[in-house]
Amino acid sequence: DVVYDEVCDISPIAPPVRERMEKRSFPSIFAWGGSHKTLGLDHLTPNQRAALHDLDFGVWFSFNWDQTPTEPFDGIATSLAGNLSYSRETHRQRFDLNPNMLVLFGVGFHSHYSDEAYPPGSDFWLRDENGEIIRRDTGSPNINFLNPEVQDLLVKRIIAVERCGLYDGVMIDQFLNHGAWGSHIYGVTEEEIIQAFLNIFRSVREQTRDDFLILINTNRSKATRYTEYVNGTFMEAGSDYEYLTGIPGGYTHEGLTEIESTLLWSDENLRSPQINCLEGWGIPAESPDSPENQRWMRVITTLSLTHSDGYVMYDTGWGAVAVCPECPYVWGVAHEHIWYDFWDADLGRPVGSKAQHHQNIDGLFIREFTNGWAVYNRSGTPQTITLPTSATPVSDRENNAASSTHLLPDLDGEIYLKAKNPADVNGDGKVNILDLVHVANNFGKADPDLNGDGVVNILDLTLVAKHLSQNAAAPSQLALIESIPSTAKEVSAVQRALAELETIPNKSHGGQIAIELLRHYLSIVDPNVQETKLLSNYPNPFNPDTWIPYQLSEESTVTVKIYDVTGSLVRTIQVGHKPAGYYHTRERAIYWDGRNQNREPVSSGVYFYTLNTDTYTQTRRMVILK
Structure with missing residues (x-):
């Protein structure tokens, strides 16, 4: 068998993170390993299943931690290696299907999957007074992240992910209660544990690009001590009834209020850009598409839509396996989910503010989007929703006709899509x-x-x-x-x-x-362009991209070539045949993303750009500052 061990050390190849986040439409669904945990879509390829999601974490592509003579154990390896060509092609295919998706790599801080991750006798493991490795209830060995050498190792592994430009960031699991969920087994105070994680995050931020994302798993707790470093919280919302009665599935009014509070706080306080992810747990004793699971899916989805600009998912209820081993619809794999038709609704982008009460009713929330409204009801009673214009509910209810008034049950949610105005010719949600x-x-x-x-x-x-x-x-x-x-x-x-x-x-x-x-x-607007001209790019200096405006006095084939200070060709942009006119605005000017012909970001410095038409050539100077 061929063994691939190409180290992934490449510049980011996708557009900037913020640009992708700002272009996505809602609802915005995430996955933990989307290609193999999205059930019931066997007619789709793995890449098609993954690309349904706007954020996917726990993605390995073809990589593993690179074990070398100097780093012979999986747990101490500090480079990702594998079939780089295959991984890049997989990444390209997924982004061709969903150019706005984000991809994160999973990193564990608390435990490892194997006792063989570290050398025999290593003090990287957390041990008891007899020298035995202390384990989680799942049997996984705990890592002694209070050890400064372990902290340094964890930083190096995150830096390795950042160096691999196929990833936009990392997801760090097991971060409940500010990362001190296991303070009792470490024999130290919660503050000592928090300081250990602050050391790690501080070091990571000093060595990574500004938009490198860090997502931590805090469940329903608020990451109040990490706001400077962390972009989002992965909220495994659990199930209120499992906690209260041992019967898995469903949420209480009080539990939903707690989830709202953490989600809204995270959206308002964590590092920008925020990537908060809310995962609801399904009822494993029922089919994932049962009426009850569909209802709770709507609740979790609309709670997320009305309280954050983040991502959402509703799973099959895997977390209830321990208390419900006989439940017929638990596959036993974490974070599996089906794809709900509700998620296909195209709400567009948010227009209204978060956590707004509808008609001043406590527990009834509404938020407007370019193409409709998301409404979420935990008020305690059914509510009549009155919209400013006619809209159609997405879910299949007894009456899903277009109307400006709709009845929404308690503990339910709905997406209402605006009836298209025929005068909105370009479909941007406005007539102008x-x-x-x-x-x-x-x-x-x-x-x-x-x-x-x-x-x-x-x-x-x-x-x-x-x-x-x-x-x-x-x-x-x-x-x-x-x-x-x-x-x-x-x-x-x-x-x-x-x-x-x-x-x-x-x-x-x-x-x-x-x-x-x-x-x-x-x-x-003056249609009579007197002369062909190349204008100054904007912004200038710039980082990472710029626009090159020009104007044509007659129709022509247009090309722009970009050179470095040595005269070497960096990039050729074939604009094509253009009619006479002004090409000044961002929508019409020539766009350069600051990358060379191989799609790699260029370094800081002076560059020259030349406009070539059928009868005209002109060169100007521009500067990249990073």
Whole structure:
């Protein structure tokens, strides 16, 4: 058999973490090993199953800890090694399917899986007065992380993960009660344990990039001592009834309140960007898709949506195996889950604030998203939900028709999707100047024919105008004009549409706003570009990316080449054939991500960029500061 031992020491190959987080849509689902723990999707490939999730931790790809002559034991190895080509290809395929996902590597601080992880007789193990290794209730040997050498080793292993650019961070398990869940077995105070972990985190942060993520498993406790270093908490919410009665499954009003408090606190206090993850435990005595499990899944999902910008998952109830060995639906593998149709709802991005009470009712929470609302009810009674516009519930209830009012039972949650406004032509959840210009640019065509008369014309433009509100004329809306294409053909189309709109008598308020917006558009857009020109990139200096604006007096094929100070070619960006016009805004300018032709980040320094068209060449200078 071929043994692969290529050490993973590469720069990050995915876009910046914050960029991916800000582009994802909600609900945002996470997994612990998503490819093999998502059940009932045998028709999908492992990569397709993994890519359903926006965050996946415990991902090994093909790597193992690299045992060498100087580091001959798994537990003391400080490099990840394996089939690097296979791992990169797996990573690429998953990101092609979900370009916004995050991938974390799991690191254990408290225990190891094998007694052979350290050399025989090692003092890296936690031992009793007789020299015997102290074990968890699962039999796993405990690590003596109070040993400074162990702390240094743990730091080195996390640094090894950071060096492997396929990972965005680490997930550290067993962190209940500030990391002092086992203070009684260490024979020290809780404060001594906390200081040991602070030493580790402080050292890690000194040696890793700013957006390297650290997720810790605290269950329902708040990580109050680690806010400077930790990006998120993995909340295994457990099951209230298992704790109270020994019967696994379900939550109480008091338990949900506790979960809300920790989740909201974590979203507001931990290091940015926050990646808080809430996992609900299912009822193992029932099928994962039973009505009760579906209800609790909705509760956990909407609790997360209304109280955080984080990630959520609802599992099969594996944690109840010890108290319910006869439960027929427990597979015995931690964090297994099915994929619920509820999670396919496209809520878009958050618009409203977190933890907002609906109609001032205690325990009834609502949050608006671009495409709808998430509502979560633990008020103690069923509640009538009154929305500002018609919306359709996602779950299959007795009445799931579109309406502005809906009945939501106690201890339940729902996602309501806004009915699409036909005037929202570009589907961004708003009716504004972008929709007006889009319709105007398609006069005479078959789409978007809003009124169904077979052709796009002034009637479709007036339909958009009727849906414009006073807010559409606000300065923030006028700023959208900068993102609209400004070729001569497009501006001419707007001119013709405006002329027709102005001839309509007794114009509505929306019609007046439409005229104001289109006139403003024409007043700041000059379609007659006098000369082709390369402009200064922005920002400059920059880190890690920049935009290169230009303008064309005539249509042309456009290419940009980037060189370093020695004159060596760093990157070629083939822009393609472009019509005459201004390419100034971020939506239209040429984007450079600060990477070379091999997709590796370039170093700090001076670079030169050259614009080449059919008849024009110009070079400018830019600086990267890291």
